[in-house]
Amino acid sequence: MKLFKNLTLCFSLLFSGFAASAQSIWGGSVVNFVQGTTNLTNPVVEERSNPELALGSTVQSDDMNFVSLGFRGQITIEMSQPIHNGEGPDLKIWETTFEPTSCNLYPERAYIFASQDGCNFISLGLVCQDAQLDLGPLNWAKYIRIIDQSPVNGFRRYGEVDAYDVDAVEGFYLETEMAPTSLQSGFATSVVEYTPGLRKNGTPITVARTNPEMALGIPQGTDVTNFVSLGFGGSLVLGFDFVKFNQPGWDLQFIETSFGNPSCQNYPEKAFIEVSKDLINWSFVEVICLDSYVDVQSVDWFQYIRITDRSAASQFSASADGYDVDGVLTIQDCQTSLSRRVDYDDVLTPDDDVEDVLFPNPFDHTINLNTSEEVEVSIMDYSGRRLQTLKVSEKFEVDLKPGYYYFEVRQKNGTTSMHKLVKR
Secondary structure (H helix, E strand, O other), rough: OOHHHHHHHHHHHHHHHHHHHOOEEEEEEEEEEEEEOOOOOOOHHHHOOHHHHOOOOOOOOOOOOOOEEOOOOEEEEEEEEEEEEOOOOEEEEEOOOOOOOOOOOOOEEEEEEEEEOOOOOOEEEEHHHOOOOOOOOEEEEEEEOOOOOEHHHOOOHHHOOOOOOOEEEEEOOEOOOOOOOOOOOOOOOEEEEEOEEEEEOOOOOOOOHHHHHOOOOOOOOOOOOOOOOOOOOOEEEEEEEEEEEEEOOOOOEEEOOOOOOOOOOOOOEEEEEEEOOOOOOOEEEEEOOOOEEEEEOOOOEEEEEEEEEEHHHHOOOOOOOOOOOEEEEEOOOOOOOOOOOOOOOOOOOOOOOOHHEOOOEEEEEEEEOOOOOOEEEEEEEEOOEEEEEEEOOEEEOOOOOOOOEEEEOOOOOEEEEEEEEOOO
């Protein structure tokens, strides 16, 4: 009887393997690979470090036909064809763990992400070993990113290990139409929670300033009531359609509304910034004042931010209502056809930057620089996408469409400053 069952199982596996090879979609190329280390902080051995071994169909054996990510390593794979969001699970991550070891005993874990353009990714969840996943809000996907999340101290009985091992990525349905997603990138798109505080005089915030949806979308940057006030001690939790991966330099930009062009010194509206992957675990980033750029260094990625007012009520008038959120933008280097493209108002709310470093403002084509030494100027649009970087001195010309831009000036000593300019 046991032999009969084993033969039946073998035929079943053989048949399912033929069916999968006829309809499945497999990884076609490696877009990016950043390998971590072993749990003993050693490099992963060479035979487990070839990312090409994560491409093509699974072999389902304990041979060295996989790539080890290493702890906190990651790989991004472009599928040979786009995967359609169909009934039930849409893809499977094939992971190699020798012998049938449970996830509790051998917790090789990873976060899985999917994207249509290789730039904007959604999270599909945290998995352990082999896993089947649904594409969720995406109607199709072409890129899969896998980031190791294995607990470094979870393998003590096994000696030296190298975390999540990727054998293959398999898609179950072929996409033919490839209609773009309706998700939006570049700015906060949802209000998760709004808990307003009070004004300094102890009264509720004016109703016109208590609509948290005013913090969504593209900031207006004008002295109009198109923002939400937190109130002293109040908080606001916002979500993004796509996850934001940590990158060198700035990751977020906060646009705050304070009438009359005040500086932080004489009008210190401050906020405590936190980020989260799951709305459960939060990581502190920093305390900001008025308009601010933020570098998120505490996590590798996030999808939610919490803004909590930290303004000192004693430094404001009785009618003051704390930090005012006009909008939050994500800053990313990648640009694709699906990245956000918008036209901006030519009216902006000045902040405490030294505006005469670059002049005139607004400008036509030529910009003057208030320094004789050569500096590096990076030009970014409102969403933080870097458009170009120049080495200039005294003055320079730029070819830009009319709109609102940011200019980062980096001096030879490493000092940087950010300036808002408008192209007529």
